[in-house]
Amino acid sequence: MKTLIDISSWKRREHFAFFSGLHEPFHGIVADIPCTQARQFCRDNQISFFLFYLHRCLAAINQIPELRYRVQQDQVVLYQQIHANATIGRADHSFGFCPIDYQPAFGAFCEQAELSMARVKSSEGLCFTQECQRDDVIHFSAMPWIAFNGITHARHHDGKDSAPKVSVGKCVEKNGELVFPVAVFAHHGLADAYHIHQFFDAFTEQLRQHP
Secondary structure, eight states, rough: EEEEEGGOOOTTHHHHHHHHSSSSOEEEEEEEEHHHHHHHHHTTTTOOHHHHHHHHHHHHHTTTTGGEEEETTTTEEEEEEOEEEEEEEEETTTEEEEEOOOSHHHHHHHHHHHHHHHHHHHHSSSOOOOGGGOOSSSEEEOOOTTOOOOOOOOOOSSSSOOOOOOEEEEEEEEETEEEEEEEEEEEEETOOOHHHHHHHHHHHHHHHOOO
């Protein structure tokens, strides 16, 4: 479900017009997010850490309206709920795209996510289906081998792309606490650094909450 934004009275109308006119309207920010409690909880309860933090990431994204805006042709819409199009790795180190719907209940989320992931893992190629081209998603990737401090993305610069890209890296210990790098790459006409800060805070809080 989505709501059409009246750009003529929208407080971001000048921001949207300015940044949409650039060759690269996206901006990216990377921050370390604490994950000690979340990692230990998953180990203690034999829960997939990946699915846990993906679920918590989506819960946080859905709290931030600016990260639920999408550009459709020359219009802006606000989606009521955002899901994930994730990259899922295979045993041969290739990967495929995997749509995963957000559900507030963690158990239900895991059940349908595991089915979707199993289909990708047993397939070949990118699995780039029509469902992967939905707008009501974030593009999500996990790189548990790299504690990165910067990232870029391959994408079309045609003005049609407006879905945020969220990447999570390797857990490392800093000052006695486990953290992992989280990168957010978002359309600057729709969301500013302040809104990404709000997401980082919401994600941090979500990781402290256990199902």
